[in-house]
Amino acid sequence: MLRSWKSHFILYFIFGNFIQNISARYSPTKTQQANAVKGQFMSHMLHSAYFFPHTVDVKWSATAQGKPDLPVWLHLFHSKHKSIAYLIGTPVTPLNQITIHVIARREDTFEMAEQFLTFIFKDDPRFNTSTQQIVDLLVKNVEPEEFFNDRRGKVQRFEKAIRETFRGKSINPYIFDVMPEVRNEPNKLYQHYLKQQKFGSLVKIGTQKFFHPNVKKLVIDLHESPNYCNRSEVIPLNKFFVTEFLIDWCAFRLIFPFLAVLCIILVLILSLIFFGRREGQHWRDYKTPKEQLQEYLNLRESQKHLRELSVQRQILLMNRKEIENEPLIAQRSSVAKQTVAEAAKATGSLLHLYRNPVDDTEEDEEIGDENEEQKQQR
Template sequence: MLKLNLILLLKIISFSYGLKEENVLQTEVFQVTINPSMFNWTYSNEQYTYEITLAGAPDLPSWLKYVYSNKHHSVFVYGVAPIGKKSVSLDVVALNRKTYETRVEQIKINIAEKLNPALYEVYLKINNINVEDMFDVERMEALKDIFRKELWKDSGTDLYVTYLNSALDIGARKPPNPTEEEGVVIRLGSQEAFSHEMIGLQEEVRPLWKMTLCPFKRTSVERYFRTAGFALDWCLFRLIGENNSAIGVNEKLSYQEPNDVLIDTISKDDIPKRDYFNDYLLATMVPIGINLILVCLVSFIICAKHDSLKDEESEKFFNEIFHICTDCVDDCKRDERELTPPQEPGKYEGMSNEPLYAINSDMSLSPEPMLFSLTNSPTSTLGHGVHCRPSPPPYVRPKFKPEL
């Protein structure tokens, strides 16, 4: 809406140079060149920008496209005039980037019916050119001459272009190098039937149609196109007959006014309201019910006692295993008591708790730790059994003569 208001405002404040008209034919590709001379400006390198829209609309219709050519410093508006349309008007807004001067021009395209439209078409994809290159008259005529003189000689009088578009618009990948060409798809049509050379060429490339990635392929007519500077993608080569049937090719173009399409809308109040209570109940109660059933089932299996689960042989086996283990323990304890000699009562009763003393070299008494440990230590080996080894005698310092 803002763009539309801007265009209307520019129309009021801009100087108009008069309405320009273009005459085109239905089912045939046309192109309108927009350059600085249309606005009485001189040519300059990328000094001007253009905005093209349908009169009274914010954009162009689907059957019209435009592309800017850096080589020609111009904009090419191209497309195929649809059947059932008499005329269209385009608004062209030009902007001078240096002075910010804006000018508006209007172009009226008059559409006439084409006599003897094409009944047969050939569909091509050319990899080494761009769309704006096909607006060069010499290049376009070189492509037509290949069919007029070599492949489709009967079409020399009425051969014309019925479709032209960039390869990117049909799903091709953008080249990684910006300087490389994007490629174009083009259809040439005529009323004359296909020649034997054209039919034979389609049969030659038919095995390539089923391949996802088209391999490098040179056909028997490759020399004609290479000499003229065209590198074709033979996987997309098609011949289209009267019924417009071909693999991977769009149907015939048609046009319908936007105002003719009636959309039966409904109000917001008429939109049915959905009750989510049942969905919520279903989403919560079903999992809870399943979990309760599983808990009850597991509890019944674990806690319930069944007579069929009792096995007398198993009970007897486990009881015998238990008695065998207890008998072994009792036998071991009995053997240990038999091997241990009885302790004589009162044998160590006379020993006092006072520490023992040893006689030193100076005839003095001192506590002897080893003797003390042999009597009062809890780890003493006395009374441990007849098989225990007795402790060695206490160590006494030898007496040496002073002169030694």
């Protein structure tokens, strides 16, 4: 009786775990909602504890719903802790909301979990187009995650500084992206090598128009004079950052995203032209009907044969010219080594070396008939 009770208990336990796993696997995907303001920097933290029962190291990926990638203004930032990632960016879009598909895959068991995150934007008509120009600012004393986990208003003060720095009609600068000063190697973090070293942030400032021409002139001057870029106190744009942010003006860059996209498209087109020609020919041969393909093959063979004949003709013409240019007086050879043709030439007789014997008999018969007719006439 006790054994049967234990066996039933084990069966119920196994069946309960099986049902729990099935329900967890086929449970509907979670959906979250977040609010954001157009033109203001936003960051949303992704934690593995929201996807799995406990905190684990995961590999993060995110795309817009129904799209292969994220929108241009939104970026996925991988934290130095593998269990955390951030969705960061400044909403600059004509849309009022967007849904992001987030996938987390465990590194130990490769189990996958996914969520849908919907961002609802507060409209601002100044930020309804797309980014046209970007400048890079290297902030030496602030790490990227300090911008994301900000509770002291550091991001707001930085946004105010860039608005005061990059003035102009309809420029409306904003934080386009934030990246670490030192890029992580694959499957390695730079903190493993220099744990006590603090690294800065590469902040990309975007605009929907174009920055003032003086900004471009300043970029050129800074690149041409390294001593000038190291003296931040004489750089006019530094006065709005100097109170809190340490800017490395030697890393100041001006970028045109549209030109970069054009360059990438041009490289792809050239790659298709130079490396996809043979594959394209095979594809055309595969799609061409058999009869038409046979005609093309015959035409290719005919063209090849004509080219060979043309080459042979040119060779014969060259040989004929060489023969015509030879001296008329032939070199004398000894009688012992004299050929029949040479002997005929020497005596002045006519000798047809390649005459058909049948033709000779016919000619002899014709000559004989003519002689008989002449005799009869006489």
